[in-house]
Amino acid sequence: MILSVRSATRNPSAARDPEVAIDGVGVPADGSAHQWRSDSAKGLPQWIEVDWGRAVPINTVTLVFTSLAVSPPWIPPARPRRPTTVSSHEQRGRRIPLADEKGNWRRFRRHEFAETAAQGLRLEILRAEGRPEARLYEIRAWRNETPAR
Numbered sequence: 001m002i003l004s005v006r007s008a009t010r011n012p013s014a015a016r017d018p019e020v021a022i023d024g025v026g027v028p029a030d031g032s033a034h035q036w037r038s039d040s041a042k043g044l045p046q047w048i049e050v051d052w053g054r055a056v057p058i059n060t061v062t063l064v065f066t067s068l069a070v071s072p073p074w075i076p077p078a079r080p081r082r083p084t085t086v087s088s089h090e091q092r093g094r095r096i097p098l099a100d101e102k103g104n105w106r107r108f109r110r111h112e113f114a115e116t117a118a119q120g121l122r123l124e125i126l127r128a129e130g131r132p133e134a135r136l137y138e139i140r141a142w143r144n145e146t147p148a149r
Contacts, residue, residue: 009039040133051120059115066135088118
């Protein structure tokens with residue numbers, strides 16, 4: 001199976017290329033900026049897309065975003081809202097919406113949906129409060145034998 005990833009824009013830093021979102025390193029323990037970041041000069045919305053090269057069954061997608069929660073403990077953390085759309089693309093190139101979320105401020109998101117055979121997956125980040133760029137540590141998709149629905 002071929003696995004590739006691309007995004008609407010590439011960040012000048014290799015540590016922020018789209019490949020880091022699928023390399024198996026979730027949130028790095030060393031605090032490094034090992035995450036996909038879109039080019040802030042291009043603004044939002046931005047997207048990142050994974051392509052498996054053939055149709056595979058999926059029904060679950062997890063996303064790990066960055067957080068703006070860098071503040072003293074007595075100040076509530078900022079809650080960046082990240083409206084996102086997750087869609088698949090079939091072999092004929094037609095996009096099928098799988099999840100659509102507005103007002104998300106959580107770092108970890110899990111989306112479950114009816115099983116579909118998808119050749120790839122696209123995450124579109126429409127807005128990131130406080131930043132002109134999209135940031136994502138990790139994107140995963142799989143077929144969960146026992147969905148939590």
